[in-house]
Amino acid sequence: MLDRDKSVLALACIGLLASCGDAPVGPPTTQPNLLMITFDTLRADHLGAYGNLDGLTPNFDQLAAESIKFTNAYAVSSTTGPSHATIFSGLYPNEHGVLKNGVMLSDDVVTIAEVLRDNGYSTAAFVSSYIVKSDFGWVQGFDKYDEHYNFARRRWGGLTVDTASEWIADQPNDKPWCVWVHFMDPHKPYKQPAEYLEPYITSELSGNDLDMASYKGAVAYMDSVLPKLINTISSQEAGAGTLMAITSDHGELFGEHGHYGHGGGLYEDTQRAPLIFKHTSLKPQQIDTIVGLVDYTPTVLDMLNIDAGTEMSGKSLRPMIDGSDATMRTVFMQRRIFDESSVEQILAETGANVSGSQWSVIDGDYKLILAPEANEVQLFNLNTDPQELDNVAETDSVQLRKMRVVLSAILDAQTLRVSATELSDEVLQNLEQLGYAK
Numbered sequence: 495m496l497d498r499d500k501s502v503l504a505l506a507c508i509g510l511l512a513s514c515g516d517a518p519v520g521p522p523t524t525q526p527n528l529l530m531i532t533f534d535t536l537r538a539d540h541l542g543a544y545g546n547l548d549g550l551t552p553n554f555d556q557l558a559a560e561s562i563k564f565t566n567a568y569a570v571s572s573t574t575g576p577s578h579a580t581i582f583s584g585l586y587p588n589e590h591g592v593l594k595n596g597v598m599l600s601d602d603v604v605t606i607a608e609v610l611r612d613n614g615y616s617t618a619a620f621v622s623s624y625i626v627k628s629d630f631g632w633v634q635g636f637d638k639y640d641e642h643y644n645f646a647r648r649r650w651g652g653l654t655v656d657t658a659s660e661w662i663a664d665q666p667n668d669k670p671w672c673v674w675v676h677f678m679d680p681h682k683p684y685k686q687p688a689e690y691l692e693p694y695i696t697s698e699l700s701g702n703d704l705d706m707a708s709y710k711g712a713v714a715y716m717d718s719v720l721p722k723l724i725n726t727i728s729s730q731e732a733g734a735g736t737l738m739a740i741t742s743d744h745g746e747l748f749g750e751h752g753h754y755g756h757g758g759g760l761y762e763d764t765q766r767a768p769l770i771f772k773h774t775s776l777k778p779q780q781i782d783t784i785v786g787l788v789d790y791t792p793t794v795l796d797m798l799n800i801d802a803g804t805e806m807s808g809k810s811l812r813p814m815i816d817g818s819d820a821t822m823r824t825v826f827m828q829r830r831i832f833d834e835s836s837v838e839q840i841l842a843e844t845g846a847n848v849s850g851s852q853w854s855v856i857d858g859d860y861k862l863i864l865a866p867e868a869n870e871v872q873l874f875n876l877n878t879d880p881q882e883l884d885n886v887a888e889t890d891s892v893q894l895r896k897m898r899v900v901l902s903a904i905l906d907a908q909t910l911r912v913s914a915t916e917l918s919d920e921v922l923q924n925l926e927q928l929g930y931a932k
């Protein structure tokens with residue numbers, strides 16, 4: 495039995511659920527279920543709840559209005575594998591070892607699914623892309639791992655929701671469950687049902703303009719399938735006790751800073767992620783403090799009053815939610831292109847040198863982006879220059895020196911996990927099919 499004495503959720507449960515404490519035989523579990531959603535490749539600025547005016551996401555916006563909403567959350571990387579590994583482990587990429595897509599998530603890494611399964615949860619994942627296939631180590635901790643595709647090694651969100659909803663509906667009331675639903679719809683190619691794409695596309699559009707329009711349709715489609723999942727949960731007897739933790743792994747660039755797609759940089763357009771937590775015990779509020787998704791798992795476990803049983807670099811955001819600590823956090827980010835042919839391809843197509851590791855740190859108003867192998871140093875004041883157009887690295891040497899010290903301290907504190915980084919021919923071929931290599 496879990497010690498729930500200090501759980502904010504369990505405390506609220508006493509007031510909200512009559513069955514707490516002296517429940518009859520066979521009552522619904524009082525330990526909250528957990529729904530984790532990751533929207534792959536979703537820019538925060540395409541959500542109405544994050545300021546978008548196109549009306550693409552009414553269903554997400556409704557959820558966000560009922561949630562704790564972090565407006566300045568940052569993904570740790572700009573590719574799927576490293577970012578998801580951080581979301582689910584509370585570790586930085588150097589620490590979990592998934593520095594690029596296709597690299598195995600080591601069995602030694604403790605994931606949130608493992609922790610919850612060890613604490614009595616039924617666990618299931620419903621994913622929509624080859625990048626997070628079970629063979630890459632993502633399966634650890636999950637009793638069920640559903641990874642079917644309906645085109646190009648990916649699956650429409652609606653089909654993923656169908657399968658997840660079926661599984662959730664079949665769960666008994668007396669055991670908590672943890673479900674991860676991964677959506678791939680905002681990722682190219684945009685092949686969602688035509689009725690969702692057509693409102694945004696005109697015959698004159700081509701190239702990047704067509705991509706930008708199609709992206710909107712893909713986001714709108716993804717949002718349209720959310721109600722089935724949410725309604726399935728709320729129709730369950732224990733559904734009201736479900737904690738929802740929703741975010742994205744990175745965004746997408748449509749020519750900003752000369753980049754297209756994602757994975758090539760750590761600019762705001764790919765790094766700013768939605769982050770909401772919804773539970774009946776959590777009073778909806780907006781929190782503008784800068785945070786990183788490395789804090790996702792520590793926060794969720796803290797809310798569920800479950801001890802991770804392992805060291806994590808992320809820290810629970812609950813003190814911010816409770817109002818006991820609003821201290822701005824330092825955000826660290828990192829990316830590495832996964833193969834040399836992609837580096838050459840991006841250089842040829844855009845002129846951008848993306849070789850080697852690139853690191854970034856946000857501390858206060860300033861953001862440093864450093865890529866030693868590419869001889870790149872960028873320093874931005876996000877307060878006065880949120881679009882990162884004015885690199886002040888050469889003119890503000892004092893701030894640059896300070897930010898270099900901050901970055902060095904973070905990197906020095908990380909213990910590097912050595913993972914096999916050579917990708918097999920089969921993996922490379924599949925990544926190529928997904929548009930990551932040529």
Ligand SMILES: [Zn+2]
Pocket residue numbers: 534535573574575743744
């Ligand atoms: Zn991704």
